[in-house]
Amino acid sequence: ELGGFWTKLGQQLSVNAALPAPYLTELKQLQDRIKPSPLAEVLATIREEFGAAQADRIFVDAKADPLGVASVAQVHRASWRPPGASVDRQIVVKVQHRGAAQRFRQDLWTGGILARIARWADPEGLPDMVPILDTMREVTMNELDFTLEAASQVRAAAAVERENVDVVVPKLVPELVAKRAMAMEFVDGVRLSSETLAAELPGVDRERLVANLVDHFGVQFTLDGHFHADPHPGNLLVERSSGRLVVLDWGMAITLDSSKVESFAKLFFATAISDLWMLTEAMKGIGISFKEGEVFEPSFFLGALRFMLRDSQPMGVARDEIEKALTVGDDLYMKGPKRYQKSPVDIMTGDLLYFGKALELLYMVSSELGVSHGTLQTLLKRAMKRLAPNPRLDLASGLEEAQSFVPRSLDPAPAARSPLEKELVALLRDFHRQGRLLGAQLCVL
Numbered sequence: 001e002l003g004g005f006w007t008k009l010g011q012q013l014s015v016n017a018a019l020p021a022p023y024l025t026e027l028k029q030l031q032d033r034i035k036p037s038p039l040a041e042v043l044a045t046i047r048e049e050f051g052a053a054q055a056d057r058i059f060v061d062a063k064a065d066p067l068g069v070a071s072v073a074q075v076h077r078a079s080w081r082p083p084g085a086s087v088d089r090q091i092v093v094k095v096q097h098r099g100a101a102q103r104f105r106q107d108l109w110t111g112g113i114l115a116r117i118a119r120w121a122d123p124e125g126l127p128d129m130v131p132i133l134d135t136m137r138e139v140t141m142n143e144l145d146f147t148l149e150a151a152s153q154v155r156a157a158a159a160v161e162r163e164n165v166d167v168v169v170p171k172l173v174p175e176l177v178a179k180r181a182m183a184m185e186f187v188d189g190v191r192l193s194s195e196t197l198a199a200e201l202p203g204v205d206r207e208r209l210v211a212n213l214v215d216h217f218g219v220q221f222t223l224d225g226h227f228h229a230d231p232h233p234g235n236l237l238v239e240r241s242s243g244r245l246v247v248l249d250w251g252m253a254i255t256l257d258s259s260k261v262e263s264f265a266k267l268f269f270a271t272a273i274s275d276l277w278m279l280t281e282a283m284k285g286i287g288i289s290f291k292e293g294e295v296f297e298p299s300f301f302l303g304a305l306r307f308m309l310r311d312s313q314p315m316g317v318a319r320d321e322i323e324k325a326l327t328v329g330d331d332l333y334m335k336g337p338k339r340y341q342k343s344p345v346d347i348m349t350g351d352l353l354y355f356g357k358a359l360e361l362l363y364m365v366s367s368e369l370g371v372s373h374g375t376l377q378t379l380l381k382r383a384m385k386r387l388a389p390n391p392r393l394d395l396a397s398g399l400e401e402a403q404s405f406v407p408r409s410l411d412p413a414p415a416a417r418s419p420l421e422k423e424l425v426a427l428l429r430d431f432h433r434q435g436r437l438l439g440a441q442l443c444v445l
Contacts, residue, residue, distance in 0.1 A: 036069045042076065042095045049178035057081045058093065058176075058183075067092065068234065072100050072143055072251065077186060082175070091173055092187075094146065096180040101144045135254070135351065139229050143251035146182040152226070153184070153250040159224040163382075166212045168239055168246040189237030189246050194368050197238065204243045210366040210373045212245050217358050218382035222268065225261040229254045229354045231361035233368075254354055260286055264355070265383035271305045272380050279305070286352055308359055309376040 039062055047055040059079045066074040073096045079088040142148050150172055157169040168187060176183035190200045197204055213236070220227035228235070230252035237246040256264070263285030270278035276298040283301065359375075366373050 036066050036074050037095075037097050041098055042074065045095050045098065046093065046181055049181040050176055054176065057083070058091075059088075060093065070234065070249070072096060078183070080173070080176070080183065089173075090186040091176070091183045092170070092185070093176070093181065093183045096144065096146065101141075135353070139252050139254060139354075142253075143230075145179050146251070147177060147179055149249075149251040149253075150177045150182055152253040155224075155226050156220075156228070156247070156250055156253075159219055159226065160216070163219045163223060165216050165219055166208075166244060167216050168242075168244050169250075170246065170248065187237065187239055187246050188241065189239045192233050192236040192238055192245070192365060192369075194370065197369070201238060201240065201243065204238060206369045206371050207373070208243070209238065209245050210362075210369060210371045211378060213365060214362050214373060214375055214378040215382070216245075216247065217362065218379040221256075221355065221358075222261060222265040222379070222383045222386045225256040225258065227254055227256070227354070227358065228252070229357070231358045233361070233365060236365070254351060256351065260351065262386065265386040267305070268309070268376065268379045268383040269387060271302065271309060272376060274302060276302060288352065306376075308356070309379070311372055311374050311376075 039060070043055075043060065046058060046060075050058070057080055060076045061078075064077065066076050068075045073094050075092055075094050078091050078093045080091050081088045153169060153172060157171070159165070160167055160169055170184040170187050173183040173185070190196050192209070197206065217227065217231075228247065228250065230249060235247065235249040237248065238244070239246050263282045266278055266282035266285070269275070270282055279302055280298050362375060366375075
């Protein structure tokens, strides 16, 4: 009912595996099932943005519900006949809610006041959150301009093709792009949830979906530098015909400069080989400002990152892991040295916040689908591609160690000569496909 920024907040909480199941069920409705705007308003906005001539060529079925409704806009399936064409094209039209811009400005202003009050009330225990809110303000206001979203979607599609990522980014309809409305090709897909896939696509390869989602974010953070900043399951579909992952809604996106892209690649590399010096350098490169003295402990950050980038687990196991981690954190805060009651950083950046949101999505999706996936291994493969050619980096010693961390292909493998060998090789291949195999030596006597 609050709408705007608060709906966005609920969407992000909906991918937090630490929350009890009833809360997640309720919050998931905010992903794409909030109250829609009246169709009359939608059609009026289409006419205002595209002009009367184009609007007359677009038909939206008044009896059909929107495909999705989120905080900024709602999406309708429609047909459109291009000028000079003899047949209609099936498209999707995204139309902004009236008054959305004003609601978001007011909510962000309120959030800025709360951040400053929190910083004033506990300067030792909380980092400066103003840079995060500045990033949120910029990203959110950009989301209200669909011409920027269109450019972002085009760039994402180009990166997917260039880096050979096995996901679908829908193609735009260039003639139908304006500030408050835009159109793209219709992709026939189903929601990315365990229940929906079981009912409508029972044979889909869930492990492939998770692996491709992680790989897609690996490309965004370590190669292209343009990443999706609104990661929640409402922006993901599975295409019916191919079983491929579809990534939607590029309105909230962040473009990193080349130095930060390299820093994220270093972050994954350093975490994999436990290089504290490189980890500190990478986090500073992302924009984290550390406090001096005993408060900052690089090994603590390394442990936290290795936990964040751990292999995903089915939902029940995932929730147990998070609860144990929270219990350890509470014990450190309440019973440990006083330095654990202080924030080790002076400044926290928006880039790192959205990186954390992406990790939450990756873990939530794989956990809900019951897939165990080696997140760090997949991200590291893309990071190594970024770092290996750089002559300014001395990676010779660490590169071999990091490469050994990444599962190599099992082909070519010796031909199995007995039923037992065949069974064992099949088991190893299955572990490798799931990202669970770091190394193996098989001996059959």
